[in-house]
Amino acid sequence: MRKPYVIGIDIGGQSTKAGVVDARGNILVQTTFDSRDIDTLQGYLDTLTETLNKLINSAQVGGKDNVGGIGIGAPNGNYYKGTIEDAPNLKWAKDAAGNTRVVYLKEDVEKAMGLPVVVTNDANAAAQGEMIYGAAKGMKNFIEITLGTGVGSGIVIDGKVVYGHDGFAGELGHTTSIRRTGRQCNCGKIGCLETYASAIGLARTARELLEIDPQRPSLLRSLTADDITSKDVAEAAAKGDELSVEVFAFTGRLLGEAFADFVAFSAPEAIVLFGGLAQAGDLIFEPTIRAMEDNLLSIWKGKVKVIPSQLPGSEAAILGSAALAWEL
Amino acid sequence: MRKPYVIGIDIGGQSTKAGVVDARGNILVQTTFDSRDIDTLQGYLDTLTETLNKLINSAQVGGKDNVGGIGIGAPNGNYYKGTIEDAPNLKWAKDAAGNTRVVYLKEDVEKAMGLPVVVTNDANAAAQGEMIYGAAKGMKNFIEITLGTGVGSGIVIDGKVVYGHDGFAGELGHTTSIRRTGRQCNCGKIGCLETYASAIGLARTARELLEIDPQRPSLLRSLTADDITSKDVAEAAAKGDELSVEVFAFTGRLLGEAFADFVAFSAPEAIVLFGGLAQAGDLIFEPTIRAMEDNLLSIWKGKVKVIPSQLPGSEAAILGSAALAWEL
Numbered sequence: 001m002r003k004p005y006v007i008g009i010d011i012g013g014q015s016t017k018a019g020v021v022d023a024r025g026n027i028l029v030q031t032t033f034d035s036r037d038i039d040t041l042q043g044y045l046d047t048l049t050e051t052l053n054k055l056i057n058s059a060q061v062g063g064k065d066n067v068g069g070i071g072i073g074a075p076n077g078n079y080y081k082g083t084i085e086d087a088p089n090l091k092w093a094k095d096a097a098g099n100t101r102v103v104y105l106k107e108d109v110e111k112a113m114g115l116p117v118v119v120t121n122d123a124n125a126a127a128q129g130e131m132i133y134g135a136a137k138g139m140k141n142f143i144e145i146t147l148g149t150g151v152g153s154g155i156v157i158d159g160k161v162v163y164g165h166d167g168f169a170g171e172l173g174h175t176t177s178i179r180r181t182g183r184q185c186n187c188g189k190i191g192c193l194e195t196y197a198s199a200i201g202l203a204r205t206a207r208e209l210l211e212i213d214p215q216r217p218s219l220l221r222s223l224t225a226d227d228i229t230s231k232d233v234a235e236a237a238a239k240g241d242e243l244s245v246e247v248f249a250f251t252g253r254l255l256g257e258a259f260a261d262f263v264a265f266s267a268p269e270a271i272v273l274f275g276g277l278a279q280a281g282d283l284i285f286e287p288t289i290r291a292m293e294d295n296l297l298s299i300w301k302g303k304v305k306v307i308p309s310q311l312p313g314s315e316a317a318i319l320g321s322a323a324l325a326w327e328l
Numbered sequence: 329m330r331k332p333y334v335i336g337i338d339i340g341g342q343s344t345k346a347g348v349v350d351a352r353g354n355i356l357v358q359t360t361f362d363s364r365d366i367d368t369l370q371g372y373l374d375t376l377t378e379t380l381n382k383l384i385n386s387a388q389v390g391g392k393d394n395v396g397g398i399g400i401g402a403p404n405g406n407y408y409k410g411t412i413e414d415a416p417n418l419k420w421a422k423d424a425a426g427n428t429r430v431v432y433l434k435e436d437v438e439k440a441m442g443l444p445v446v447v448t449n450d451a452n453a454a455a456q457g458e459m460i461y462g463a464a465k466g467m468k469n470f471i472e473i474t475l476g477t478g479v480g481s482g483i484v485i486d487g488k489v490v491y492g493h494d495g496f497a498g499e500l501g502h503t504t505s506i507r508r509t510g511r512q513c514n515c516g517k518i519g520c521l522e523t524y525a526s527a528i529g530l531a532r533t534a535r536e537l538l539e540i541d542p543q544r545p546s547l548l549r550s551l552t553a554d555d556i557t558s559k560d561v562a563e564a565a566a567k568g569d570e571l572s573v574e575v576f577a578f579t580g581r582l583l584g585e586a587f588a589d590f591v592a593f594s595a596p597e598a599i600v601l602f603g604g605l606a607q608a609g610d611l612i613f614e615p616t617i618r619a620m621e622d623n624l625l626s627i628w629k630g631k632v633k634v635i636p637s638q639l640p641g642s643e644a645a646i647l648g649s650a651a652l653a654w655e656l
Binding site: 085086140141155160162163164165166167168169170171172175187188189260261262264266268269295297298299300303 | 503
């Protein structure tokens with residue numbers, strides 16, 4: 001018989017969130033621990049295990065026996081291998097010399113918890129969550145784009161998240177709509193979508209526009225240029241700040257051009273936008289949709305939806321990872 | 329019990345090819361008819377039916393009862409709907425006023441032949457054939473790129489050709505690695521991959537290079553510029569003509585840059601090149617692979633094969649369509 005609960009875990013650079021979830025997507029209990037000061041893998045696993053055991057007890061679901069498995073979303077998580085590979089933002093995933101190493105997370109957590117574990121990256125987890133609990137409920141073909149510090153993606157075809165030959169499929173933030181003259185990406189490439197359409201990329205666009213014409217008025221000029229965040233730009237744009245609106249228009253244009261190429265690949269029913277920038281509403285959706293439509297083949301014009309995620313913000317990551325665990 | 333034979337049909341602008349194929353990919357008999365002078369749908373269907381009935385008789389396989397079904401690869405063929413939509417090069421698929429119309433090919437051929445029919449586009453058929461009989465045998469994740477008059481693609485994920493939400497997935501020839509300053513495509517967009525990496529695009533690049541520097545020597549100067557074909561360029565390049573080698577290098581670079589984005593989408597084990605240009609060997613493979621590698625995320629560097637099709641040229645289209653029919 002299928003067990004009635006699963007655990008969803010979201011591993012981030014700063015902290016780890018975990019929750020006990022039922023089949024309808026209700027999070028019974030959840031918790032967070034700060035991982036910034038944990039600098040060894042064993043230290044991390046010990047804290048995680050202790051946290052999960054306490055969490056299961058506090059959920060009062062009859063203990064581990066009623067938990068079907070654990071889904072983990074993590075940076076560079078690999079679905080096939082159950083590993084985290086080359087994740088520069090996780091201090092505990094580095095060796096003593098500070099180099100990234102392969103963390104056999106599935107194996108380690110299964111051993112520690114005695115429950116089956118599935119690992120994927122955060123964007124794939126979000127896509128899985130969107131399909132089971134969110135805006136893509138009932139859809140078989142869609143693309144989830146996560147607009148956060150970076151740009152991630154989870155691609156769903158025929159009702160299944162695409163992992164590809166090696167488990168790393170869906171790195172659409174590192175497709176390059178702008179080459180040569182584009183921005184340097186952390187990944188080493190030039191002009192990746194992520195360097196423009198992420199929160200960091202958008203703030204950088206704002207700084208560039210402020211610099212290009214120092215006489216141009218903008219609400220953003222009251223801030224120190226280096227401190228400007230995407231949130232500041234969104235707030236200024238909401239107040240009608242012309243320069244800030246232009247930042248969103250530029251970002252949306254690049255995003256929409258890229259989306260047209262994604263549609264040519266997998267012909268999705270919808271592209272779902274998840275994360276901070278997606279909350280800017282029309283400011284980002286309107287220019288994105290316009291640029292996508294301008295660049296679509298005629299067979300797709302007016303037919304592909306671009307919609308906001310319906311996963312509840314603070315709980316989305318847990319729900320996404322939990323959604324994976326139902327496959328176990 | 330599964331029937332021992334299928335029919336594969338390849339519909340092109342000039343002619344239609346059909347063959348009776350066994351499960352090992354042997355074409356028992358095949359035939360071709362010229363369709364250039366057929367200007368009504370009924371006329372086309374009558375000729376096709378007559379041709380197929382003769383073909384089945386000549387194959388001496390015990391008649392229709394031993395044929396499991398018919399697979400058809402056609403321009404703009406739609407797998408879900410069984411239609412051909414908006415195919416400007418098929419005279420018989422237009423109405424009296426010369427406008428393209430929707431042809432309900434599956435329905436019409438099923439009625440005429442009394443056999444189940446499956447329709448897809450030619451690139452998807454090639455991908456299916458490659459997986460069953462060709463270079464992708466045993467692979468679950470690969471991308472077939474057809475380099476012909478246009479650039480087509482068939483994407484295989486988890487052992488299945490991707491059709492997407494509407495049956496039109498895999499139009500990678502119309503992704504746009506070069507925008508704004510790019511070439512005008514027949515589809516109406518600017519800078520589509522097809523305008524550079526097709527046979528026509530490659531010949532155009534040659535003409536452009538000849539024009540830019542009228543003093544530059546080239547074997548191609550013995551030809552009338554407007555008559556230069558991709559085959560001429562390949563022959564000149566094979567003889568060491570520097571300008572022609574540069575044409576292939578340029579074409580390969582754009583192709584390889586595009587491939588890096590395709591890899592970021594579906595993380596394939598291989599990209600298989602099919603069609604005329606693919607036969608240019610190192611001339612096209614070497615610059616393509618170099619550009620792809622330069623643009624891949626580090627997790628994929630050195631890991632994705634770019635290989636030539638192993639479907640026998642003249643029979644590939646029939647085998648590809650036949651491969652589809654085994655699903656019936």
